[in-house]
Amino acid sequence: MLIKKNNIHIIGEGNEVLFFIHGYGCDQNMWRYITPAFVQQYKIVLIDLVGSGKSDIAVYDFEKYNTLQGYADDVIEICDFFNFKNINLIGHSVSAMTAALVAINRPQLCKNLIMVCPSPCYLNDDGYNGGFALSDIDEMLATMQHNYLGWSSAIAPVIVGNPEKPEYAEELAQSFCRNNPEIAKHFALVTFKGDSRTCLPKITTPTLILQCSNDILAPLEVGNYVSNHIKHSTLKVLKATGHCPHLTTPAETIAAIKHYLDKS
Numbered sequence: 001m002l003i004k005k006n007n008i009h010i011i012g013e014g015n016e017v018l019f020f021i022h023g024y025g026c027d028q029n030m031w032r033y034i035t036p037a038f039v040q041q042y043k044i045v046l047i048d049l050v051g052s053g054k055s056d057i058a059v060y061d062f063e064k065y066n067t068l069q070g071y072a073d074d075v076i077e078i079c080d081f082f083n084f085k086n087i088n089l090i091g092h093s094v095s096a097m098t099a100a101l102v103a104i105n106r107p108q109l110c111k112n113l114i115m116v117c118p119s120p121c122y123l124n125d126d127g128y129n130g131g132f133a134l135s136d137i138d139e140m141l142a143t144m145q146h147n148y149l150g151w152s153s154a155i156a157p158v159i160v161g162n163p164e165k166p167e168y169a170e171e172l173a174q175s176f177c178r179n180n181p182e183i184a185k186h187f188a189l190v191t192f193k194g195d196s197r198t199c200l201p202k203i204t205t206p207t208l209i210l211q212c213s214n215d216i217l218a219p220l221e222v223g224n225y226v227s228n229h230i231k232h233s234t235l236k237v238l239k240a241t242g243h244c245p246h247l248t249t250p251a252e253t254i255a256a257i258k259h260y261l262d263k264s
Contacts, residue, residue, distance in 0.1 A: 002081055006047040006074060007054040010082075011035070014042040016111075017084050021075065023093030023117075023244075024191050025152075025176040025184060027053025030092070033250035037258070045084070049095070050074060051183040053175075060183055066190060068094070072101035079109055086111040088261060093117050093217070093243065097196040103205040112264050113207040114257060117243050118226050119218040120196040128197075129221040137192050144185050152176035158216060161242025168247045200229035207233040208260040210253065214241040234260065 002008070009028065012018075018038055020031045028046035035044050048055040049071055064070040075098065079087060089110050091099030096118030103110040122130045123137060144151045156173035157163065176184065207230050211223030220237070227235035236256050240249035 002078065005050060005056045005059055006078060007056075008078065009046045010043060011046070012039045012042050012044040014040070016042050017045060017087040018042040019045040019047075019075070019079070019084070019087045019089050021047065021071075021089070021091040021095040021099055022049065022052070023091075023095050024187060025052070025172070025179060026092070027175060029053070030175075030244070031246060034246050034254055034257075037254045042088070045078070045082075045087075047075075047078065051187060052179055057180055057183060060180075062186055065186070068098045068190065068194065068196065069101055071095070071098045072105060075099075075102050076106055076109070079106075085109070088112045088114065088264075090114040090116065090257070091118070092246065093119065094191045094194075097194075097199065100196065100199055100203055103207075104199060104202045107204050110205045112261065113203065113205045114210070114260070115207060115226065116210045116246060116253070117212060117215055117218045118209060119222050120200060120226060121194070122192050122217070123195070128225065129219060131217060131219050131222065132192070140192065141185070141189060144188055148181040148184065149177055159243045160248065161214070161216070162248045165248055168244065171247075172244070197225075197229070200226060201231070203230045204232065206264060208257070209233055209235045210245065210256055211235060211237045212240045212242060212245055213237055215243050217243045236260075 022030050027048045051060045089099045096115035103113045122132050124130050152173050157169040160169040160172055209227050227233045238252055245253045
């Protein structure tokens with residue numbers, strides 16, 4: 001059943017849809033500080049990606065989810081099932097690129113695309129600063145393979161930043177640890193060795209890019225790159241630091257999203 005497959009929850013009183021897609025290793029609970037600000041005006045759709053959170057991991061297909069297109073197809077399937085139209089699609093981190101694929105494949109489905117800390121490619125390339133050398137990614141994946149729980153505890157504070165708020169790093173680490181390790185390792189490979197840069201110029205949907213002022217996973221150069229390669233895009237650099245502003249600085253994140261949506 002589709003609802004069980006993605007642990008779908010729909011709340012809110014509005015007719016216009018806000019569809020949230022969480023990032024790597026997370027689940028829909030990561031949006032809990034954002035959704036209350038929109039629940040009276042919008043119909044809010046929350047899902048867990050297959051293999052994450054409380055999704056049905058029995059349907060996880062290593063071949064289907066070997067690219068982000070598999071997750072994008074799931075989002076489209078959900079929208080078709082519920083007959084959603086003109087949605088506002090919000091994706092965090094790697095799922096910003098999943099959202100981009102939805103907008104590319106079904107442009108008539110998406111009214112607005114909102115990317116929170118997006119990165120189309122984490123690897124440094126000639127003239128492109130993705131943040132990591134290939135050796136860094138290979139070392140990280142090897143560490144995950146040998147000691148996934150240890151890796152989760154070590155990487156979460158780095159991703160979240162904001163050491164004065166250790167509770168969020170702990171929450172992220174616990175979220176990583178709840179996921180099936182083999183699926184989590186596979187998703188990490190797809191995430192950190194993927195390259196979606198060629199997708200960006202194909203996006204015709206109006207796009208808001210929320211970039212944190214200091215983010216080890218998505219440096220400022222990446223935000224600028226994404227903005228420069230999407231025709232109808234707006235880049236908003238937040239004062240927030242780290243890679244999860246919807247957790248650590250929700251008020252600023254809400255204000256930026258509201259400002260953009262109110263003008264659309």
